[in-house]
Amino acid sequence: MKAQLILENGMVFEGNAFGHIKESVGEVVFNTGMTGYQEILTDPSYYGQIVTMTYPLIGNYGINLDDMESASAKVRGFIVREKADYPNNWRCEMELDGYLKQNRIIGLEGIDTRALTKILRNHGTMKGIITVRELTQSQIQQKLKAFHNKNAVAEVTTKEMYQIEGNGKHIAVMDFGIKENIIRSFKKRDCKLTVFPADTPAEEILKINPDGIFLSNGPGDPKDLPGVISTIKTLIGKKPIFGICLGHQLLALSMGGNTEKLKFGHRGCNHPVKDLLERKVYITSQNHGYVVTDLPEDMIKTHINLNDGTVEGMMHKKLPIFSVQFHPEACPGPKDTAYIFDRFMELMEGGFACQEITA
Numbered sequence: 001m002k003a004q005l006i007l008e009n010g011m012v013f014e015g016n017a018f019g020h021i022k023e024s025v026g027e028v029v030f031n032t033g034m035t036g037y038q039e040i041l042t043d044p045s046y047y048g049q050i051v052t053m054t055y056p057l058i059g060n061y062g063i064n065l066d067d068m069e070s071a072s073a074k075v076r077g078f079i080v081r082e083k084a085d086y087p088n089n090w091r092c093e094m095e096l097d098g099y100l101k102q103n104r105i106i107g108l109e110g111i112d113t114r115a116l117t118k119i120l121r122n123h124g125t126m127k128g129i130i131t132v133r134e135l136t137q138s139q140i141q142q143k144l145k146a147f148h149n150k151n152a153v154a155e156v157t158t159k160e161m162y163q164i165e166g167n168g169k170h171i172a173v174m175d176f177g178i179k180e181n182i183i184r185s186f187k188k189r190d191c192k193l194t195v196f197p198a199d200t201p202a203e204e205i206l207k208i209n210p211d212g213i214f215l216s217n218g219p220g221d222p223k224d225l226p227g228v229i230s231t232i233k234t235l236i237g238k239k240p241i242f243g244i245c246l247g248h249q250l251l252a253l254s255m256g257g258n259t260e261k262l263k264f265g266h267r268g269c270n271h272p273v274k275d276l277l278e279r280k281v282y283i284t285s286q287n288h289g290y291v292v293t294d295l296p297e298d299m300i301k302t303h304i305n306l307n308d309g310t311v312e313g314m315m316h317k318k319l320p321i322f323s324v325q326f327h328p329e330a331c332p333g334p335k336d337t338a339y340i341f342d343r344f345m346e347l348m349e350g351g352f353a354c355q356e357i358t359a
């Protein structure tokens with residue numbers, strides 16, 4: 001079935017619909033990963049976004065049920081140059097088309113994704129509509145205007161608090177749309193986790209007397225979460241804190257720093273990041289549209305992005321608090337950045353952070 005992508009700037013791309021056929025409005029972003037489409041589809045940080053893949057052939061190793069980042073697909077729509085119809089891999093359990101159908105997500109294939117990506121790079125991220133109908137200009141304008149993503153975290157956070165058993169450190173997790181691989185990374189280190197909904201007050205989190213607090217990744221603009229920002233403010237100084245991506249941005253805002261929207265974001269699995277403490281460069285996975293622009297006064301920069309020099313990590317000068325913008329739980333091939341989780345383990349023991357700063 002023929003379908004169109006209509007961009008906010010008036011440009012139209014024509015291709016074919018696949019997956020679940022329905023109209024969808026979202027923020028159109030691109031991801032440069034050659035693989036990892038299953039993780040992208042299920043990463044809750046993409047909630048409200050239509051993702052286009054720059055790699056031309058997507059779906060060739062199918063979908064397996066072990067590598068999900070959450071229980072369902074979270075993207076608003078998925079755009080590919082060419083979808084593989086005959087996936088072949090020993091772990092393949094489903095094909096992309098069937099998975100999108102099951103998750104009621106529309107796919108669009110057969111458009112020039114390179115041209116689309118260039119437009120997004122030059123113009124910046126834009127809203128868009130995938131539709132199989134002919135829409136009038138006023139319908140298009142009205143649909144684009146009505147779309148926003150301000151309640152994204154409320155949509156993807158856990159509805160109820162839950163626990164995961166472990167014999168090691170007890171971590172209170174503030175869930176803003178946590179990726180399963182972060183939970184797996186903590187489990188691997190034998191941590192006990194208590195996972196809280198995003199709007200849990202600070203007192204309730206402190207009541208369990210955790211060894212540390214983790215601020216998760218999640219969708220949307222961190223500035224849309226003033227309640228969470230004030231909760232984090234209350235938590236500062238009481239326990240060791242570690243944040244990833246949205247958690248990092250919220251931490252910066254709660255300590256007096258600032259965030260801004262990037263023109264077209266960082267989404268892919270080969271973003272070079274320099275750890276300024278270790279003086280090493282890592283290849284990292286990333287998925288973010290916002291970035292910390294002003295560091296809080298008490299924080300130092302620990303990581304920078306070597307493509308554009310933006311902040312990729314920060315650490316408190318005295319307190320056991322640190323965060324990263326990239327995704328240390330992801331393994332786009334190498335697992336090199338898993339050391340960030342070990343850093344949090346050391347920090348909860350009163351190690352790493354403070355020593356390093358005073359040295």
Ligand SMILES: NC(=O)CC[C@H](N)C(=O)O
Nearest residue numbers: 217218220245246289290
């Ligand atoms: N992966 C994330 O946590 C993304 C954080 C935030 N929603 C952003 O786009 O910048």
